[in-house]
Amino acid sequence: QVHLVESGGGVVQPGTSLRLSCAASGFTFSTYAIHWVRQAPGKGLEWVAVISYDGINKYYADSVRGRFTISRDNSKNTLYMQMNTVRPEDTAVYYCARGKSGGYRDGFDIWGQGTMVTVSS
Amino acid sequence: DIQMTQSPSTLSASVGDRVTITCRASQSITNWLAWYQQKPGKAPKLLISKASSLENGVPSRFSGSGSGTEFTLSIRNLQPEDFATYYCQQYNSYWTFGQGTKVEIK
Numbered sequence: 001q002v003h004l005v006e007s008g009g010g011v012v013q014p015g016t017s018l019r020l021s022c023a024a025s026g027f028t029f030s031t032y033a034i035h036w037v038r039q040a041p042g043k044g045l046e047w048v049a050v051i052s053y054d055g056i057n058k059y060y061a062d063s064v065r066g067r068f069t070i071s072r073d074n075s076k077n078t079l080y081m082q083m084n085t086v087r088p089e090d091t092a093v094y095y096c097a098r099g100k101s102g103g104y105r106d107g108f109d110i111w112g113q114g115t116m117v118t119v120s121s
Numbered sequence: 122d123i124q125m126t127q128s129p130s131t132l133s134a135s136v137g138d139r140v141t142i143t144c145r146a147s148q149s150i151t152n153w154l155a156w157y158q159q160k161p162g163k164a165p166k167l168l169i170s171k172a173s174s175l176e177n178g179v180p181s182r183f184s185g186s187g188s189g190t191e192f193t194l195s196i197r198n199l200q201p202e203d204f205a206t207y208y209c210q211q212y213n214s215y216w217t218f219g220q221g222t223k224v225e226i227k
Contacts, residue, residue: 044208045210100170107157
């Protein structure tokens with residue numbers, strides 16, 4: 001079974017940091033680009049970041065560039081998102097999702113169940 | 122940035138109906154478009170990629186069409202399990218989702 005499982009969410013204060021993890025199983029993790037997508041409560045989907053299969057190339061949405069850092073450890077089949085200087089508008093369910101073909105030009109065929117991040121004082 | 126606009130935002134329909142959702146891109150994305158279905162409290166599910174390619178296991182009552190800037194998702198013979206929110210997504214340049222279309226029971 002192909003799975004992605006997020007963890008690390010919680011309630012944090014504005015201006016602080018949090019690290020999300022996404023553990024992969026059931027497929028060759030090191031051959032796929034992986035994305036983070038978030039969804040604020042009651043809102044639509046927002047793409048956040050992507051990392052290439054080898055961890056070399058990383059791209060970010062304008063809303064998080066300079067504050068969030070995506071990374072991966074292929075030896076551990078795990079994706080990460082370091083979230084610094086968080087803001088109330090970062091409150092959302094964060095999903096990791098696999099690029100279907102392994103590269104960038106395809107839909108996201110496998111999604112985790114999501115982890116909730118709440119930024120509040 | 123490429124903007125994606127879906128219409129309508131909400132669609133009321135009955136079991137057995139045929140429904141169509143439209144997605145427009147702010148510039149040409151050729152056929153680099155996906156459609157997702159999301160049910161409350163669940164992750165999105167990929168239905169269609171490359172504008173019209175149905176994913177394995179997705180019922181054939183779902184179909185996608187279009188190219189360039191205008192795309193449609195059609196569902197014929199709507200079933201109870203199809204009531205959900207649907208999103209389009211472009212992946213021509215970065216990745217952008219439409220705002221979603223909620224298909225609700227009339």
